[in-house]
Amino acid sequence: MVAALYRLHPQQTSLRDALRAAELAGLDGQVVLDPFAGTGTLVYAAARAGARFVVGSDIEDWSEYLRPQLSEVQNFALYWRVDAMHAVKRFEHDVLFTDPPNPARVDGSAPISLVRDFGISGSQLKSMFSFNERNLMGREWVTVTYVVRLIRYELEQGRRVVVHAFRDSGRDFDWKKILRRHFHVRTIYDDYVEVV
Numbered sequence: 001m002v003a004a005l006y007r008l009h010p011q012q013t014s015l016r017d018a019l020r021a022a023e024l025a026g027l028d029g030q031v032v033l034d035p036f037a038g039t040g041t042l043v044y045a046a047a048r049a050g051a052r053f054v055v056g057s058d059i060e061d062w063s064e065y066l067r068p069q070l071s072e073v074q075n076f077a078l079y080w081r082v083d084a085m086h087a088v089k090r091f092e093h094d095v096l097f098t099d100p101p102n103p104a105r106v107d108g109s110a111p112i113s114l115v116r117d118f119g120i121s122g123s124q125l126k127s128m129f130s131f132n133e134r135n136l137m138g139r140e141w142v143t144v145t146y147v148v149r150l151i152r153y154e155l156e157q158g159r160r161v162v163v164h165a166f167r168d169s170g171r172d173f174d175w176k177k178i179l180r181r182h183f184h185v186r187t188i189y190d191d192y193v194e195v196v
């Protein structure tokens, strides 16, 4: 059996956790934006959690790698090759619900399943893609500075901000710790936080 292409996205996140976080985040009736949409995990989760409409965008074109579950929902739109800072200014929304790029790595969080299902390693996976020069995956402090600036902009616009503030234990990187240096942070579920 050929495994679904969406699993090749180098920094994909858990659908189960995203669904739970979306449920607890109070997205019901809201217009939600995920400007780092990737395979659409959070877009789907927000739509399932009762969002009125969900916009997802990404600097790359991941249209061939979308999660198959997206076919179960209708109230969303996806835009490709849009920089996140541009997206927050261009698309009307009430809530930012997003999973920012991992500054520390681009070679996949589930190499064992990649080897099992596709016969490829994390580093081979990395070489399969040629990313846009503005792609922030694995760009260290550039990524952090950009995401902090984006969140600050959103708060200034009076929008709610819910972030998947994940920890990359392999590289000793922790979004929650970083966000706490700049903002007040309230845990919603596991690594998902509301930034205020």
Ligand SMILES: C[S@@+](CC[C@H](N)C(=O)[O-])C[C@H]1O[C@@H](n2cnc3c(N)ncnc32)[C@H](O)[C@@H]1O
Pocket (backbone or CB within 6 Å): 009, 011, 012, 013, 014, 035, 036, 037, 038, 039, 040, 041, 042, 057, 058, 059, 060, 082, 083, 084, 085, 099, 100, 101, 102, 134, 135, 136, 137
């Ligand atoms: C952690 S991944 C999101 C994964 C997604 N939640 C999923 O489950 O598929 C971060 C995403 O940010 C995108 N990205 C990186 N730099 C960007 C930028 N400057 N503007 C918009 N998107 C960007 C990457 O292409 C990647 O898809």
